[in-house]
Amino acid sequence: MAQISRLLDQSRADWDRRTHQLSVLAYRLSESHGPRAWATREPRNASALVLSAWTQLEHGRSRGRLEDAAGIADSCLRAAELAPEDPTPWVVLLGLSRLERRSQPEVFGVWNEVLTRDRWNREAYLSMLRHLGPEETGSRIQVLDFVDAVRARTPADAPCAATELTAQVLQYHSVLALGGVEALMARNHWSHASAAQALDRAAHSWAGPGSSTTRRPSPT
Template structure:
């Protein structure tokens, strides 16, 4: 009998099973406009319990709050703030929710979101998360660097090596957003060089390389044809080696978005045709594929499965 291949898990919560359970419980409530009709307790209570157990793990806190804000009805945060006006977790979730929706709703909504971020920051003075919500808002609104960098510094002053903070500024500096190629690559290289051993920031230059490829693919057809050559540059091999030795091969505990970083690393190793090293990365990824960066290829899922299955065969030898 043929063994059925397990389906891929492509989801914003990644491998966070506790977060997945909360989303599975609350997502049907979208049909009820987030008001919790028919429930014995408010919709926000399981979210409050999850964030309480998360504590001061800032890395996991920002991952969970950003996913919750993007997945749940806005009414969940609104009701929570209404029921518990001074609750810091409620204010931070509301800040993320408003910041994510504001760019599509106009300048007035952006101003309300900014005030919500500052209010949450005042309520949670040691927490970098409200500043990351504000950083995302400023990015979406194309704010100038003189306004963005101080907000980023507020976040890293509270969590110096926070992965999300560095990746969000990297995206701001990307030529696909508001920066330039030299600024983006230099920022990634400098952060990786200063990061402690075992930090996921060792992979920041690889993420910058992916952004560079995405930028080139968006250019004219001739530039797109040559985009794959980005992986043949000597600097690319150095970036991948740094990610392997500085993060992947260390004994560092998995961080909240490790699945995302593993997908970036596997993608880079396949683009540079290093299947032996990719095998160990795919083994750790398992079923948890992320849409990006595989979406830069013509057939993302098929390509991912090809390399994963090829890697599994290599490991079995």
């Protein structure tokens, strides 16, 4: 865990990178006891606590049930106390709230805690996108309203700028999952006006290679 600790220490100044690193590590280590052992050895290490909580969340998601939801929440809250400026404990709590099918006001409350610390947190926006979808507690209309609101206020170079396009990809996959004739017709999704416009906006507004734009613009 020493290498992971050094990696996470290096990304503390970039919340987008840190969140992404933790999400990838949690997914890859979801069957490992290493993160929990690390948190046990270093109970005042915020990175260890968040990684342990996130791996348990990923493990529970893959198994369809959580072994210790209260323990995950406790680890996140302790990490939040140790590093109050860090959005990642709240990102994990957001995922936990979704998996437990908490009410939308509760989930939005946790989401706002993330945004207070990192206005354009990619993982938080994508998490809310899934939460508001019909597969969880919302509807297609709620997804569209959310995407419209995000598009209206998000800078083109913000980490969460792909939210609109991600919504289109999720919609495409949901049609594929229906099977039958609907799946055969899914290829037409990208010719629909909303999907085509999302692709056009991405092509014209996303920062290209070598761009001097910042990755984490200040909130307005």
